[in-house]
Amino acid sequence: MSSLSYPPKPRPGDRVAVVSPSAGLPGLFPHVYELGLHRLREEYRLEPEEYPTTRIMGADPRDRARxxxxxxxxxxxxxVLATVGxxxxxxxxxxxxxxxxxxNPKPYFGYSDNTNVLNHLHRLGIVGYHGGSVLVHLGRPGALHPLTADSLRAALFGSDWYDLTPAAEWGDEPGDWNDPGSLAVEPVMFPGAGWHWQGPATVVTGRTWGGNLEVLHWLxxxxxxxxxxxxHGSIFLIETSEELPPAVEVxxxxxxLGERGLLAGFPAALVGRAKAWEFSRRLTPQEKTAxxxxxxxAVTRAFAEYAPDALxxxxxxxxxxxxxxxxxxxxxVRVDAVSRRISVRY
Incomplete structure (x- = not known):
């Protein structure tokens, strides 16, 4: 844990890599991809450098690694920014x-299947960044979400502590990328209810590890x-995917992970908001809440059995x-249950 180090940060005007080590979806949805690149240039003043497999679906794993x-x-x-998972x-x-x-340590941004790369860099002692997709977040319909935009800017260019903000509204029903016209329409959003805290009224500071739960299980x-x-001592990050794993599988x-001896070593866990809607599973609001x-x-039960004192x-x-x-x-990351505050150091 102590051997982890932050890589140097870019500055406005720099060149940044845009890669698809997972799926080459920019080749299928160029309109979404180009919007993401445009915002990378205009909003962040960064010049994207595209690599050969970025727009190729099913590229050989060796070529993507290259x-x-x-x-x-x-x-x-x-x-280095991943286009998508x-x-x-x-x-x-x-x-x-x-x-x-x-x-040549560099800030790497990605989530979902990119948990593979983030975990790999972690084992090499390099701090990475969970989040920031060229298609999903930079290519968001309508406009960049202000919380995403501010957090990404701070993570790209800053090195200080940053207080996370609970979303006043949130969404999990994206536009249809098959329809270029959908990029002009803001996503459906729902009122936020803040974070939900469970466990002791304490302050936990540590370094993070985790990511997408399904991918962690593969790893x-x-x-x-x-x-x-x-x-041990890590603050555990957990989030689930658009495949909507059932609670029993979570x-x-x-x-x-508990049987592996992992959960008992985590004094705190941050659990991502559960995505509960996908085009193939259009749950009603009541079903989403359930x-x-x-x-x-399910998460509460697992921690009660293996790490009952975790926050x-x-x-x-x-x-x-x-x-x-x-x-x-x-x-x-600092998780403060007394003041209900989460701070991260970028």
Missing amino acids: DLTAAFADPTVTA GDDLITVTPHLDDAVLRA LAADRVAPAESL YRMLRN YAGEQRA LVFDVDFGHTDPQLIIPYGGE
Whole structure:
């Protein structure tokens, strides 16, 4: 844990890598991708450098790894942004050149399937950034969400402590990327109810580890997770995907982490707001509320069994819902249950 270090930050005007180590969706939805690139240039004054596999669906894992390694190796590139997630990045990370990554640490931004890369960098001692998708967040219909925009700007360019803000409104029903006209329409949003705190009235400070729960489970099966004792003291990040895993599976995955000895070592956990709607599963508002409640109960049950004294904060906006706050992965976080405040150091 103590060997983790923050990479140098970019400055406005710099070149940044834009890569698709998971799915090459920019090739299928160029209108969304180009909007994200436009905002990267106009809102953040960064010049995106695209790599060969960025727009290619089903590119060979070795080629995707070659692009990601090249992005770290390029001395003119000062940060690396993933375009989107996917489901097979676990086949890419074994082909990365770790010597190059260690010698050229850079801020890496991604979430969902990019948990593979964030965990890989963590094991190399490099702090990454959970969040920030060129398609999903920079390409958001209507406009950038102000909380996402501010958090991403602070994470890209800043190194200080930053207070996360509970979303006054949130959404999990995105526009249809198959319809270019949908980019002009703001997403459906719902009133926010703030964060939900459970556990002792204490203050916990530590470095983060975790990410998308389904991907973490794959990583455990592939033996790509550090020994439990080396992660003790971490603040655990948990978020679930658009596949809407049932509560019983969320519990079982966490139970498996508990049996591995991981949960007992986490003094606190930040739990992302549960995404509860997808085009193939259009849950009603009542069904969405029930789904989120069942997931919260599953997480609570697992921690009650393996880490009963842990501090839990639910509905933190860092997962598959909108807005998305950037969380340093392996970086410092302070969870203050007394003042109900979460601060991250970018």
